[in-house]
Amino acid sequence: MNMFPPETVLGAFRYLHSLIRRKQLAVAGSCLQCGKCCESLCISVDGGFIESEYQFREACAKDPRYERFVITGQDSFGPLVFKCSSLVANRCADYGNRLEFCSNYPTTNLYFTGRNVLPGCGFRFSYE
Numbered sequence: 001m002n003m004f005p006p007e008t009v010l011g012a013f014r015y016l017h018s019l020i021r022r023k024q025l026a027v028a029g030s031c032l033q034c035g036k037c038c039e040s041l042c043i044s045v046d047g048g049f050i051e052s053e054y055q056f057r058e059a060c061a062k063d064p065r066y067e068r069f070v071i072t073g074q075d076s077f078g079p080l081v082f083k084c085s086s087l088v089a090n091r092c093a094d095y096g097n098r099l100e101f102c103s104n105y106p107t108t109n110l111y112f113t114g115r116n117v118l119p120g121c122g123f124r125f126s127y128e
């Protein structure tokens with residue numbers, strides 16, 4: 001049995017690689033406002049991805065802003081996948097009240113969890 005999902009292994013490899021290179025990973029590019037990252041996202045709370053409806057209800061109880069998210073499925077590694085009901089015509093209809101992870105997306109943490117920005121996203125990860 002494989003205890004470590006491939007993304008976890010890739011993330012660890014990337015982290016070690018960055019240490020060896022001694023270079024700083026940066027986020028380059030800009031948002032093209034395609035809205036894709038609001039249509040299909042995994043949500044991290046307290047350092048881990050939400051993987052159950054129970055965890056999601058807990059997150060909503062702590063911060064009602066999470067209630068805008070709708071569960072659409074589960075990715076192959078466990079985290080639930082959501083779409084955001086605040087996305088209207090590819091725009092955030094609640095921009096001033098969006099979650100912190102919305103305004104910070106994408107962070108280098110995404111890269112070090114073995115994930116990437118979505119295809120077509122205007123951002124990319126690069127070493128400075």
Ligand code: SF4
Pocket residue numbers: 030031032033034035036037038105106117118120121122123
């Ligand atoms: S996927 Fe990338 S380009 Fe599209 S809205 Fe999100 S951050 Fe912007």
Ligand code: SF4
Pocket residue numbers: 037038068084085086087088091092093094095097098099102
């Ligand atoms: S709150 Fe706005 S920025 Fe955040 S996921 Fe929803 S539509 Fe996107």
